[in-house]
Amino acid sequence: MTQKKDEILYERAKKVLPGGASRNQVLRQPHPVYAASASGSYLIDVNGKQYIDFSANIGSLIHGHAHPKIIEAAYEQMKKGTAYMVATEIEVEYAEYMINRIKSFEKIRFLNSGTEAVMHLTKVARAFTGRPKIAKCEGAYHGTYDVIEVSQKPNPNTWGDKKRPNSVPHTAGVPKGVLDSVIIVPFNDIENTINILEANKDDLACIIIDPMPHRINMLPASQEYVNTIYDWTRKNGSLFCFDEVITFRVHYSGMQECYKVQPDLTALGKIIGGGFPIGAFGGRDDIMEVLDPICQYYKYPLSGTFSANPISLTAGLTAMKLFEQDAVNNLNALSDKARSLISEAIKIAQVPISMSGEGSIIRLHFADRVPMDYRENYYNELNQKEAIKRFLDYLYDHGIICVNSLTFFLNTTMTDKEINILADTLLDAFKEVKPYIK
């Protein structure tokens, strides 16, 4: 029997890449899918099989793959250079654009990834306040900086009391001093969050919140939770920070436009690079001054070889100009239509499946209602492991790519056609795995 191209590639990959993959996210059994090319919502693998891609590279492609206007803009810039040690007009233009678009932004700094964005936001908060600790929500993912990784995926053996969660290392060998600098709070639990913040109020540089955390079931932070924490930070000299690396796509100015209060600092990434590597953070002028080498409040030297490179910025600004209010509204309307179709499919299949997410993000849960917090979801996913695995396999087999968390990211090149195929395929998948749902 002749080996398929992807089988051969994976054999080679296992010899040179740990686990045979450059990113854990791509791993599948018996081997990953290998992309040959992609355009808009469609991806073709090395065997010639076509998929509709609802992963959008983990939400980062708001206009799907290889949008012609983005590619041509990037190509025009590439011919003039991809990176300089001097400044560029595009960094000024894009900064002006974002500050105009996001109410809470007075200044912005561009970096290379969401991980870099959150790391520097965290360090800037510490530099500005002179305080060593940060608070984050149990189970929230904010990139791979070790401080912010703490308690990203704790388990019942490690997580401790729900009202006062432990700071659990995400990787082996994390120094105790790193762990001690991170306070873990329970998402959307006002009383216990405030109790924990109070116990650390003199040491706390910031609390960082993803307003709809991917790993906490794509549940929105409640208005009251956000307001109460914001008020607490005003009284106690901490900064109130958002991670909108994923959620910026949900509304014209990100999820933050849904709340009465504004974050002091916000981290961005993913869609703002137009498909190229990017991160950024921005916010209050007086805080961002710690980055200014000619300011008396300068406390935070920061350069970066590829930061603000003109390719990522040109592609990113082009993508953002193609994703203004009307485009956001259209995409969210299509996404709501997809939600209706999926609800219908759930009813027809009579399966205990629920949905979370907002705007162009849809997440499925193998539970009759969305799990309330990280811990409930942990048990649910463990319980439904077999059904989820079969479900994902069915989708891949039938030409649908989504994120392994069962998250579907829609993009502006999608139409009724793609969401109808999605709903039809989901209905078949629901029926197929129904016997395995516990």
Next chain:
Amino acid sequence: MTQKKDEILYERAKKVLPGGASRNQVLRQPHPVYAASASGSYLIDVNGKQYIDFSANIGSLIHGHAHPKIIEAAYEQMKKGTAYMVATEIEVEYAEYMINRIKSFEKIRFLNSGTEAVMHLTKVARAFTGRPKIAKCEGAYHGTYDVIEVSQKPNPNTWGDKKRPNSVPHTAGVPKGVLDSVIIVPFNDIENTINILEANKDDLACIIIDPMPHRINMLPASQEYVNTIYDWTRKNGSLFCFDEVITFRVHYSGMQECYKVQPDLTALGKIIGGGFPIGAFGGRDDIMEVLDPICQYYKYPLSGTFSANPISLTAGLTAMKLFEQDAVNNLNALSDKARSLISEAIKIAQVPISMSGEGSIIRLHFADRVPMDYRENYYNELNQKEAIKRFLDYLYDHGIICVNSLTFFLNTTMTDKEINILADTLLDAFKEVKPYIK
């Protein structure tokens, strides 16, 4: 008087970017240079002024700006997509290529920047050994991860005893637990380095060395220093790591080919992205296994939205294939010729200026011999501040861009023409600033 374009851009920039710049490195008085376009070794600013660019975006452009073969390869890939959530053939190809090129590499992982590369190398060393501390050299730059940033730029008020340097925070607000996890050793000082390592031997995950650290005067690590530390790590269960983000350009396999011993892990970045954002680290198979989700030694979950994106990898592999042994030899020969011309200019001008660096990296020092260590250089640069400032201004005014440390990175598109212009301009600059050299 009409304002020039760069003056207008900087006025706008100051309103939206802290300090008016996206990277501290680009700041100049009264305003940064703004690039309009660049090709090979030449850069044209928004006022139409032409420069020869010896910065190579801090050494990252081994073939100068917008090399046609790299740009066309990247463009071909862009039309097929810039980033997928699935695997690609190019990640396998490039991994195989690097493992073939670098003797110490058995496995490799791609990331988005040198900062990410060093951060994950450090964290992997901790995960593999289960130990919390790392050792680095006083004054060495390894990116902007807070642990590795410690003592990057200490001063006489903070640095403590030379034989046992303090761990000095680089930015404000660094938690004590982070500082305590970093041991600082004096570069090329065998006796004191070993004493310090000995005092921490049970806690030390790794020692990380840049074999020719930019911020320690571009002095190569001595054979004896490297050998002695390597031997010490073999006896004491620590990993021996190199940061070759900058120095990889010096030889076909980086500076490590000059030493008898091989690093366990090495961080890469800059030139391996062909001008696009990249980082990578690689080394021993048994260590890299901690990254493998399907291995029993899995201890380190790591993904990354833009990591191993096919644009950076396509551009990077194209660049590396254009920089094999012959190209390295040619560039280094041209660089040696530049060294001779600069030596000649120093003699003619009768100035107390010395040179360090190796291969395609040339660094000038305003001192009759290269400062021996970080501290000597600190005092020397402080002392020569006025002369250095005038020197840099003269070079920029006369169409030469270099790194502010007075480092010149040559690239493969350079010929006798560019190094002759460099030597002539340096001679004039030497004469110009001679009265200001102390």
